Amino acid sequence: MNVAQITAEILKREGVDTLFTYPLNPLTESAAAANIRPLVVRQERIGVHMADAIGRLSSAGKVGVFCCQAGPGIENAFGAVAQAFSEGVPLIVIPGGSNRSSSFIKPGFNATMNFQHVTKHAETINTPDQIVPALRRAFHIARNGRPGPVLIEIPGDMWNVEVPGELNYKPGRRLVTAPDTKSVEAAAAALVNAKRPMLYVGQGVHYAQAWTELKAVAELLEAPVTTSLEGKSAFPETHPLSMGSGGEATPRAVAAYVEESDLVFGVGASFTATGFGIRFPTKDKTFVHNTIDATDIDKNIHTDFPLLGDSKLALAMLYDALKDRLKKPRGLTAGVQARIKELNAPWWAEWMPRLTSEAKPLSPYRVIWDLMHIADVPNTIITHDAGSPRDELSPFWKPVTPLSYIGWGKSTQLGYGLGLAMGAKIAHPEKLCINMWGDAAIGMTGMDIETCVRAKIPIMSILFNNFGMAMEFKAMALSREKYGSTDISGNYSEFAKALGAYSERVTEPSQIAHAIVNGIAATKQGKPVLLEFITTQDKIYSTFQGGYNGGH
Numbered sequence: 001m002n003v004a005q006i007t008a009e010i011l012k013r014e015g016v017d018t019l020f021t022y023p024l025n026p027l028t029e030s031a032a033a034a035n036i037r038p039l040v041v042r043q044e045r046i047g048v049h050m051a052d053a054i055g056r057l058s059s060a061g062k063v064g065v066f067c068c069q070a071g072p073g074i075e076n077a078f079g080a081v082a083q084a085f086s087e088g089v090p091l092i093v094i095p096g097g098s099n100r101s102s103s104f105i106k107p108g109f110n111a112t113m114n115f116q117h118v119t120k121h122a123e124t125i126n127t128p129d130q131i132v133p134a135l136r137r138a139f140h141i142a143r144n145g146r147p148g149p150v151l152i153e154i155p156g157d158m159w160n161v162e163v164p165g166e167l168n169y170k171p172g173r174r175l176v177t178a179p180d181t182k183s184v185e186a187a188a189a190a191l192v193n194a195k196r197p198m199l200y201v202g203q204g205v206h207y208a209q210a211w212t213e214l215k216a217v218a219e220l221l222e223a224p225v226t227t228s229l230e231g232k233s234a235f236p237e238t239h240p241l242s243m244g245s246g247g248e249a250t251p252r253a254v255a256a257y258v259e260e261s262d263l264v265f266g267v268g269a270s271f272t273a274t275g276f277g278i279r280f281p282t283k284d285k286t287f288v289h290n291t292i293d294a295t296d297i298d299k300n301i302h303t304d305f306p307l308l309g310d311s312k313l314a315l316a317m318l319y320d321a322l323k324d325r326l327k328k329p330r331g332l333t334a335g336v337q338a339r340i341k342e343l344n345a346p347w348w349a350e351w352m353p354r355l356t357s358e359a360k361p362l363s364p365y366r367v368i369w370d371l372m373h374i375a376d377v378p379n380t381i382i383t384h385d386a387g388s389p390r391d392e393l394s395p396f397w398k399p400v401t402p403l404s405y406i407g408w409g410k411s412t413q414l415g416y417g418l419g420l421a422m423g424a425k426i427a428h429p430e431k432l433c434i435n436m437w438g439d440a441a442i443g444m445t446g447m448d449i450e451t452c453v454r455a456k457i458p459i460m461s462i463l464f465n466n467f468g469m470a471m472e473f474k475a476m477a478l479s480r481e482k483y484g485s486t487d488i489s490g491n492y493s494e495f496a497k498a499l500g501a502y503s504e505r506v507t508e509p510s511q512i513a514h515a516i517v518n519g520i521a522a523t524k525q526g527k528p529v530l531l532e533f534i535t536t537q538d539k540i541y542s543t544f545q546g547g548y549n550g551g552h
Contacts, residue, residue, distance in 0.1 A: 004030040004159045006167060007094070010037055010107045012136045014171045015062050018046035018054075018426055022076075025067040025096050026159040037214040039426075039455055041419075044068050046448040048080030048093065049419020050426065055090040055210045057381070057403050057427045060143040060174050063090045070096035070156065074111045079413055081149050082118040086411035087230065088203065088270075090147035092138050093119075099381040100126060111153045120148035128163045146270075146293040147207060160506050176208070176310035178317060179290070181536065187265075187288045187305040188321035194263035194286065197223045200246070200278065203230035204268020204292055204311045211235070211402045213315035214267060215423050220322050222332035224340060226254045228269060228277055229390070229407030233399035242399070243344075246278040246419030247409055248543060249391040252347035253340045254278070255544035266290060268311040273300040276390070276409030286349065289304050290314045313341060351542065355396070358509045361536045364392050364464045370513045371462070372397060375432060375520065380404060381424045385437035386412035387471050391541040392435055421459045422452060432460065432520060439465045439488055446495065452528035453500035460529040463492055473537070496530035503530040 001009065008030035011019065019031040019038045028038045041047040044066075050065025068074055074095035084091055095111045097103060103110055112124045121141045125131050131154075138150040160534040165535035182194065191197055199221075204213055211234055218225050218235065224243050227234045232245040244251035247259070258278055265288040273279065280287075282301055289297060290307040297306045307314045322510060355361035383406035384390040390409065399405040406420050421435035442463055453458060469476075493505035502522035504515045512533065519529040 001167065002160050002162050003125065003128055003154060005033070006131055006163045007032040007135065008036060008152070009167060010132065010169050011065055013169055014139055016065050020050045020064065020066045022047055022068045022073055024069045025073070025094070027154075028096055039451075041451050042447045043445065044073055044077040044215070044327050045080040045415065046419040046445055046451065048077050048084065048091065049416055050423035051091045052080070052084045052087075053406065053423025055074070055142075055147065056406060057424055058207070059403070060090045060147050061164040063139055063142050065092045065094065067094040067156025068096070070098055070108050070111075075109055077191075078115070078118070080416075080419075081115060081151070083408075083411045083413050083416055084149045085118045087118075087408050088146050088148055090141055090142040091149045093149055095151070096152055096159075097124060097153040099157040100155045101153060101157075111151060111278035115151045118149070119151045122151040122153070125158055125212045126155070128158070128161045131163060132167065132169055136169065136172065143172065143174050169277045171406070174207075176313055178313035179307040179309040181317070182476045183305065183307055184314070184317045184321050187307055188318055188325060190286060190288060190305055191221055191223075191265060191322065193323045196257075196261045197221065197263040197265060198261040199223055199225040199258045200264055200266045200269055200280075201225060201227040202266065203228070203234075204290070205231060205234040206268070206403060207292075208268060208311035208313075209402075210268065210310075210312035210315050213312055213319065215239075217315050217319050217322065219333075220319060220326060222330060222336060223265070223337050224253070224257055226250075226257070226278070229394060231268065231408045232394065232407040233402055233405040234268075236400040238400050240333060242288045243340055244409070245394055247390065247394050247407075248276050249541040250278070250544065251344055251395050251396045251542065252412045252544070253343040256343050262286065263288065268292070268295040268313065271297075271299065271301050272410060274410050276412060280486065321423055329360060347542070351396075354469055354540070359536070360507065360509065361466065361534050362506070362509060362512065364388070364533070364535045365396070366509060367464070367512055367533050367535070368393055368396055371434075371516055374513060374516045375434070376525045378404070380432045380434060381406065381421070381428060381432075382434040382436065383407070383417045383420045383424070385417040385435070385441040386414050387438060388539060389417070389436045389441070390440055391543075395542045412440040413444075417441065418445045418448060418461065421461070422448070422457050425457050425459050432523060435459060435461045437461065437463055439463065439467065439490065440469050442492055443488065444491070447499075449496050449501050449528060449530060450499040456526060458523040458526050458528050460523050460531065463530060463532045464535045465490070465492060465532050466535045468537055470537045470539045473539075493530060493532040496532075501530050502527045503532065505532045505534070516548045
């Protein structure tokens with residue numbers, strides 16, 4: 001078999017059943033011959049985003065793969081790979097490359113060189129006997145440690161070269177390590193002795209599939225729980241100990257406990273300093289930090305009790321250590337629940353007028369409220385786009401099942417959400433998969449609604465259209481006034497309809513619920529859906545930058 005055929009066979013052995021692609025790349029034909037479905041997108045970013053979702057929703061059990069042509073194809077994919085790298089998502093990118101004789105001749109684009117800073121590993125296949133070990137390395141590196149993208153560039157004159165010998169390849173697996181016993185015992189003692197501990201949960205819990213262990217530790221400790229955007233849905237937000245998730249916008253209880261807690265237990269979290277996540281004050285606080293990546297320790301905060309290792313193993317060990325110290329329940333849950341309710345009840349009251357608003361243009365919060373009450377939340381996978389959709393959705397959406405919310409925020413590229421929802425539907429065709437975006441984001445990736453139609457990917461996209469880049473109004477006040485620089489427009493419902501999707505444009509509050517019901521019904525009939533809601537340009541978020549007594 002030649003390099004292309006060997007590559008396809010290895011993908012098949014690794015459990016790849018869909019190859020996300022944009023022509024031309026010889027792997028597309030070899031994959032089809034191996035009964036792997038090539039799914040052709042309208043632009044490279046979407047293909048990478050779909051592969052991204054495969055890795056997330058399988059907890060790196062499956063690694064999504066994207067291939068594209070040399071030069072402009074892989075150049076176009078750069079942003080999507082950078083996004084996956086920032087979020088710690090496993091995927092394999094296989095671009096074509098220049099012939100070996102011209103790989104380093106400018107101005108040709110050398111993907112291996114140019115992607116070094118947005119991949120965990122990048123290499124070029126220069127000999128036929130390199131392809132098998134290179135792909136073995138690629139899958140191992142992508143899914144192990146802190147997951148991330150790997151690039152394998154195959155030059156144009158390598159694809160048809162015969163690979164010597166018989167193929168000897170076994171699929172890889174995710175390896176796990178556990179923290180040492182002394183560290184676990186010390187962390188357990190600190191947690192028991194803390195007066196106001198809180199748990200901060202990251203996406204490492206998703207990759208470790210440590211949801212049961214997390215719940216057991218939280219209930220044994222009787223401590224309140226919040227998650228990062230990436231960790232959202234790792235802990236059911238209907239649980240008495242849940243405060244909701246923390247990002248730029250948060251529920252009031254999260255903001256309060258971030259300030260008041262004397263110990264923060266980061267579980268599967270990096271504590272990366274980002275404007276789209278919780279920034280913990282460090283004065284008079286103790287930090288217990290579980291992470292799979294040693295470089296996270298002391299990166300942005302001083303860690304008093306590091307627990308380096310897989311979250312599932314770490315939590316199981318910690319549970320045993322806590323149980324040895326806590327012979328019986330301490331009876332703290334009722335008090336914690338009362339404190340969360342005391343904090344969040346006035347917050348809900350403050351936001352309820354927006355969540356139930358009858359105003360026109362529509363409140364985006366009203367759309368979110370109606371969606372929460374109509375959708376089958378346990379069997380829904382939802383994601384947001386950058387900016388307003390993220391900050392409007394995340395504080396109020398209450399996931400109850402693991403991996404039902406695809407959160408992100410360490411990089412914030414507009415248009416990311418559509419491909420994630422598409423990939424989610426490929427991974428879980430039985431679930432309602434929703435992308436929530438704005439009129440700026442649809443301008444980036446909206447043509448791939450046609451991909452949904454053509455490839456029969458019946459997701460539901462909810463679009464907030466306020467005819468402007470409202471988040472930028474204040475920062476671009478002069479250029480807006482003089483040149484209308486933040487004004488954008490479009491009838492996106494008609495656009496989606498022209499591409500073959502089911503769509504509605506909604507301007508009346510009384511029609512919001514009807515449109516959502518119709519949209520869900522259309523997805524069940526196999527049709528992709530775009531629901532366009534004409535919303536207000538007012539931008540008010542649940543932020544508490546000045547402490548939890550400030551903000552909205």
